[in-house]
Amino acid sequence: MSEKVKIRLKVNGEDVTYEVDAHMSLMRALREHYVWDVKCGCEVGECGTCTVLLDGQAVKSCLTLAAACDGHEVWTNKGLGYRDPLTARLQEAFVECGSVQCGFCTPGMIVAGAAYLKHGGKADRAAIKNIISGNLCRCTGYVKIVDAIYLVAKEIEEGRLTA
Amino acid sequence: MNTKHIMKEYDYLKPSGLDEALQILSEKEKVKIYAGGTDLIVKLKMETVPDMDYMMDINGIEELKQVEYTDEGVRIGANRKLWDIETDQRMTSLFPALTDAVKAMAAISVRNLASIGGNFCNASPVADAVGPVMCYGGTLEIASARGVRKVPAKDFFLAPGVTVLEKDEMLTGIFIPTPKGDVGHAFTKMARTKSDIAKLSLCVALARDGGRIGHIAMSMGAVAARPLFLEEISAGLAGKEMSESLAMETGEAVSGFLQPIDDNRTTAVYRKDVTKTMVADALALAWARSGGA
Ligand SMILES: Cc1cc2nc3c(=O)[nH]c(=O)nc-3n(C[C@H](O)[C@H](O)[C@H](O)COP(=O)(O)OP(=O)(O)OC[C@H]3O[C@@H](n4cnc5c(N)ncnc54)[C@H](O)[C@@H]3O)c2cc1C
Ligand code: FES
Ligand code: FES
Secondary structure, X not given: OOOEEEEEEEEOOEEEEEEEEOOOEHHHHHHHOOOOOOXXXXXXXXXXXXXXXXXXXXXXXXXXXXXXXXXOEEEOHHHHXXXXXXXXXXXXXXXXXXXXXXXXXXXXXXXHHHHHHXXXXXXXXXXXXXXXXXXXXOOOOOHHHHHHHHHHHHHHHOOOOOO | OOOOOOOOOOEEEOOOOHHHHHHHHHHXXXXXXXXXXXXXXXXXXXXXOOOOOEEEEOOOOXXXXXXXXXXXXXXXXXXXXXXXXXXXXXXXXXXXXXXHHHHOOOOHHHHOOOEHHHHHHOOOOOOOOHHHHHHOOOEEEEEEOOEEEEEEHHHOEEEOOEEOOOOOOEEEEXXXXXXXXXXXXXXXXXXXXXXXXXXXXXXXXXXXXXXEEEEEEEEEEOOOOOOEEOHHHHHHHOOOEOOHHHHHHHHHHHHHHOOOOOOOOOOHHHXXXXXXXXXXXXXXXXXXXXXXX
16 A cells, blocks of 8 residues: 655756655655745645745645656746746845745745746736735745835836846 | 544555456445545545545546546546646636636645546535536546446536546536637635635636526526536526526526525525625626627
């Protein structure tokens, strides 16, 4: 019963092979392989701090089975920050706008924000609030997080940055 | 430990075609289907999933993710992701109550995973995508190695978490007929925050016949042990002249008919009370959208 499952996936641009339990979430699998910027919060899909890009779409990695990710591509906040100029800029904007307090929600917020911007999201505060609605922050009151995503969206709209 | 591991042991299976999946369901015992996992994984972590020996991941089956339009209507594959449904322009123009309901569910990072079929098969009385499909007269396509059968969406649910699916069966698709005539729809949901589970949800789909209601279907979520299709009250409205007082009376009638319960989201009294205005408002909105004065 319950054999290990071998999965091949791309994590932050690198091909990796993980051996995982059939019942392990993607979040657990990533953290077991030292991808610690993916945070473990509620583990039941409520808080959003575990958000990663799976094939370019923001998903809650605590709700995703690692076994189901064989052949897929995962990007996390840290990997995106190193390799993707848009996310790197968004991370800076979080600092500039004071969007980080305890920092616990930040990796998920950045990934959710980056997914929004990459899919052509506009500098529209209501739309930005909507896309971070699955990400809880207990510190900032959200305003500064929205500010940061808005700022980068504006830069893209003004042609100072490409999405 | 402040973490939630899945303690259950099972084998993981990933069929690449529908036939293979149906074969697995007919040959093996205690198989659970994994579509988006957004209900199932949470339940596994809360240890509320009964016995399972196999987890069958259906994400390798392409045909379950497809959507197909014909003159008669749309067929949505059971494992089509909610995000692909809400961003489909044709879906939004034909079935706005459905796309509104989907947009009101969870967060994008959940809707990228979650499937419409999972929303049905989880069979929660609060499942948001169910009401619109029932009101549009949708039919569910159910398959097993024994064959395919069709069940009207309104007859799919038996009790919380229980559907008409036999243990060797799975949901493969949802067919919704194209609404005809001067149609108007409304989906409304009351919840603590936008992406929260409903305290109450309501769907109305009507076809206008001049100043009268032609055909109408209404349903509610979170008021009974299963998604509630208001068949008789709706039938009683057909042929009636639309007016503000009719909308109010209908709100009273629906509220009087309900026997909701108290739970951790709200109380029975609240549900009965708010239903009155919710129904009256949604009727008026659907009417206005149908072009009615
Ligand atoms: C944070 C959060 C918020 C949520 N908010 C809402 C909300 O506002 N409204 C709402 O309605 N829901 C909500 N949900 C619940 C859930 O996201 C939806 O019900 C979703 O549509 C389930 O789809 P899934 O593909 O993830 O299902 P899964 O979890 O994969 O499956 C659910 C159940 O259906 C069975 N199943 C799945 N597909 C099939 C099939 N094709 N044939 C037979 N059985 C099948 C599974 O075995 C399982 O028992 C929320 C969930 C989370 C985690
Ligand atoms: S840890 Fe995944 S949503 Fe909270
Ligand atoms: S900064 Fe502390 S939770 Fe958001």
